[in-house]
Amino acid sequence: MSETTDLTASLDPAAWTCPAPLSEQSRVVMGHGGGGMLSAELVRDVFAPAYGGAVLAQAGDAAQLALGGVRLAFSTDSFVVRPLFFPGGSIGDLAVNGTVNDLAMSGARAAYLSCGFILEEGVGLETVSRVAEALGAAARAAGVEVATGDTKVVEAGHGDGVYVNTAGIGLIPAGVDLRPQRVVPGDVVIVSGAIGVHGVAIMSVREGLEFGVEIESDCAALGGLVDTMLAVTPDLHVLRDPTRGGLAAALNEIAAASGTGVVIREREVPVPPAVANACAVLGLDPMYVANEGKLVAFVPREHADAVLDAMRTHPLGTEARIIGEVVEDHPGMVVARTGLGGTRVVDLPVGEQLPRIC
Amino acid sequence: MSETTDLTASLDPAAWTCPAPLSEQSRVVMGHGGGGMLSAELVRDVFAPAYGGAVLAQAGDAAQLALGGVRLAFSTDSFVVRPLFFPGGSIGDLAVNGTVNDLAMSGARAAYLSCGFILEEGVGLETVSRVAEALGAAARAAGVEVATGDTKVVEAGHGDGVYVNTAGIGLIPAGVDLRPQRVVPGDVVIVSGAIGVHGVAIMSVREGLEFGVEIESDCAALGGLVDTMLAVTPDLHVLRDPTRGGLAAALNEIAAASGTGVVIREREVPVPPAVANACAVLGLDPMYVANEGKLVAFVPREHADAVLDAMRTHPLGTEARIIGEVVEDHPGMVVARTGLGGTRVVDLPVGEQLPRIC
Incomplete structure (x- = not known):
């Protein structure tokens, strides 16, 4: 596969990886794993009907369950990132933080992880x-x-060194109910820090690119930051960690699930200069690049300042800022106000700009 | 990889897949995923020191956890079976039943599963x-x-169509405490039915072999059978589903963890004629062939007959039988009394006779 073809072909999300909807596909393409529209169609058209069940339909990062009288969050992710080690982290860090963060987005502090390895015969011990x-x-x-x-081994040529799956469980604190359905017009949109860092860090080593400064992944566990926010008020509306598909996918999922419109002030979205430069070279939009240690929060307006102040006291939230708000207009749609006073629609990506980013 | 080389080379487990211990290996071999000695060494020497923690050290099929005041069983398995569909089941059946059965071996009825797919680009939707x-x-x-x-996609040539990981959680009923450490001399060893069926079913399609009759996998969920047994008494000592490494690996793990000796009467171990014939052709020992719908139970002598009677009322236990007992002699070792009045040591397999059986 030539990834540079995907990267430089177009800024138009519709041209990434695969333009055709699932109904016109007969085979799996890279974009089915990208966290965008093709991924959503795969869940909607293949997995959800096959599994049935109401829980999967919640469509959050983690399932929220009742078991034995306690409320649990339960989530899983597989990790197929290339390379296995990159500036600021490794597949091992991602395997923990990816699942821990999915639980944190339910307000749950991760308690236990399962860990399944699929090893390729011949990889070094x-x-x-x-x-x-x-x-x-x-x-x-x-x-x-x-x-x-659990560990399985597949023959040389049938894997890629190391794949890791983790699943995690944690308790959801009393009074916490984080769901996109709770989002209402007037809510304030806060991002915890700079976006686009993880994806650019991976690309810089994968493609051997140099951007003047080494860009390290932001991979981190967000449980502590979420605790800090919930200490201000348990009444946050929704949290999401913008991984595959980036901030654009996270905002679109919330807009769609809540039936509200989201307006972002593009100038307020924190993009580090090194990330902006790398994205310009690669033909990427930072809004669509994966993060692994950031969160976006939809917060009732009356709590927004206090939550923001609390976030800034946490090492992972020092650069937190308000980037937009929820409106009644254009329900289900995310719109960015550009620096020039115009607006543009921020679409849900179709596939993924950067395959195998996590 | 030529699997027939492994299969016909020798009946001596030490000759399978890889004879050298982990300390002499520098690269992953197929046997590291086989559920035998190499798998155990990988956990002991690589994963356990890296993760630390007391829970993983329990070394059962599922972890037994306390969370929010309830007792949970938590387990994971990845599935890389080839082919994806086989007589009597598929990777989808295995992905459910494998994890459900691991939970059942803790006495827990599975409540929720997570499911992670790793798809290969180009596989048919x-x-x-x-x-x-x-x-x-x-x-x-x-x-x-x-x-x-969760779904990830890897480039064509870096997977094998479909890999599936599941993790599962379930409640452990009050009064149930299934652990190999509870096994004591005098305990009776019960197997729920015929052994070796799953592995032979996979081999028959993979190698295009014909054994006169089609052998279907025994793949099934054992939660109902376990409930039936626990209804007789919650005081069972340990349950284990003999998957990778077969009955031999399950018995050896229990002998080692309990520090007791296990004696099996070889004539009592139920091996269907078709499985025996296939194993003779392939040079396999049915004791080492994987099962996916059977369990072995270590039961206090005073409850053995009642438990056996109850098992036989359940569709998955009609052929249940007592195959041996626990003794004070040869602690940590499994010995089979042969039909000719002799004895042989049943070793823990080193690797796996049949790679990618689940």
């Missing part, structure tokens, strides 16, 4: 050890315990 | 749909809900 050690260290940093695991 | 539908049907049959999912 030293590589496996480095991944496992990174995973263990990330788990300790996030305060989550790896409780159970 | 119709194939993905068939797997998802099989998975959904198996979940409904097992009474478990698919609560959360």
Whole structure:
């Protein structure tokens, strides 16, 4: 696969990876794993009908369950990132933080992780050890315990060194109810810091590009930051970590699920100069680039300033800022006000600009 | 990879897949995923030190956890079986039943599953749909809900069509405490039915072999059978589903963890004629062939007859029988009394006779 073809072909999301909707596809394309429209169609048209069930239909980052009288968050992610090690992290860090953050977006502090490895015959055991050690260290940093695991091996040429799956469970605190359906016009949209960093960090090593300064992934566990925010008020409306598909996908999912319109002030969206430069070179829009240590929060207006102040006291929220608001107009749609006073529609991406980013 | 080389080379487990211990290996071999000695070494030498934590050290099929005042079982498995569809089941059935059964071995009825797909670019969407539908049907049959999912796509040539990971959670009933450490001399060893069926079913399609009759996988969810057994008494000592590594691996793990000796009467171990014939042709020992719908139970002697009677009333236990007992002699070792009055040691397999059986 030539990834540079995808990257430089077009700024138009419709041209990425695969333009045709699922109904016109007969085979899996890279975009089905991209967290955009094709991923959503796969869930809607293939998985949801096959599994049935009301829980999957919640369409959040984590399922919210009742079991034995307690409220649990439960989530899973597989990780197929290339390369396995990159500036600021590794597949082991992603495997912990990706799932821990999905739980945190329900307000749950991750308690236990499962961890399944699919190893390719011939990969060095030293590589496996480095991944496992990174995973263990990330788990300790996030305060989550790896409780159970599994390892499978596939023949050389049928994998890619190391794939990792994690699933996680955690308790949802009383009084916390984070769902896109709670979003209402007037809510304030806050982002916890600079966007686009993880995706650009991966690309810089994958394509051997140099952007003057090394860009390190922002990969981090967001449980502590979320606790800080919930200490201000449990009445946040929704949290989302903008991973695959970037901030654009996260905002679109919330707009669609809540039936409200979202307006972003493009100038307020924090994009570091190094990320902006790299995106210009690569033909990417930072709004669509994956993050792994950021969150976007939809907060009732009366709590917004206090939540923002609290976020800025946390090491992962020092650059938090208000980037927009929820409106009654254009329900289900995300619109950006540009620096020049115009507006543009921020679409849900079709596929993924950068395959195998996590 | 030539699998027939592994299969016909030797009946000696030490010759399978890879004879050298982990400490002498520098690269991953197929046997690291086989559920035998190499798998155990990988956990002991790589994963356990990296993760730390007391829960993983329990070394059961599922972790037993306390969360919010309730006792949970939590387990994960990845599935890389080839082919995806086989007589009696599919990777979708295995993905449900494998995890459901791991939970059942803790006495827990599975409540929720997570499900992560790693798809290979180019695989037919119709194939993905068939797997998802099989998975959904198996979940409904097992009474478990698919609560959360994830899909990643890797480039053509970096996967094998469809890999599936599931993780599951369920409540452990009050009074149930199933652990190998509870096994004591005098305990009776019960197997729920014929062994070796799943592995031979996979081999028959993979190698295009004909054994006169089609052998169908025994793939099934064991939660109902376990409930039937626990209704007799919650005081069972340990349950184990003998998947990778077969009955031999399950018995060895329990002997090692309990520090007791296990004696099996070889004539009592139920091996269907078709499985025995296939194993003779392939040079396999049925004791080492994977099962996917059977369990082995270590039961206090005073409850053994009642538990056996109850098992036989359940569709998945009609052929249940006592195959041996726990002794004070040869702690940590499994010995089979042969039909000719002799004895042989039943070793833990080193790797796996049949790679990618689940």
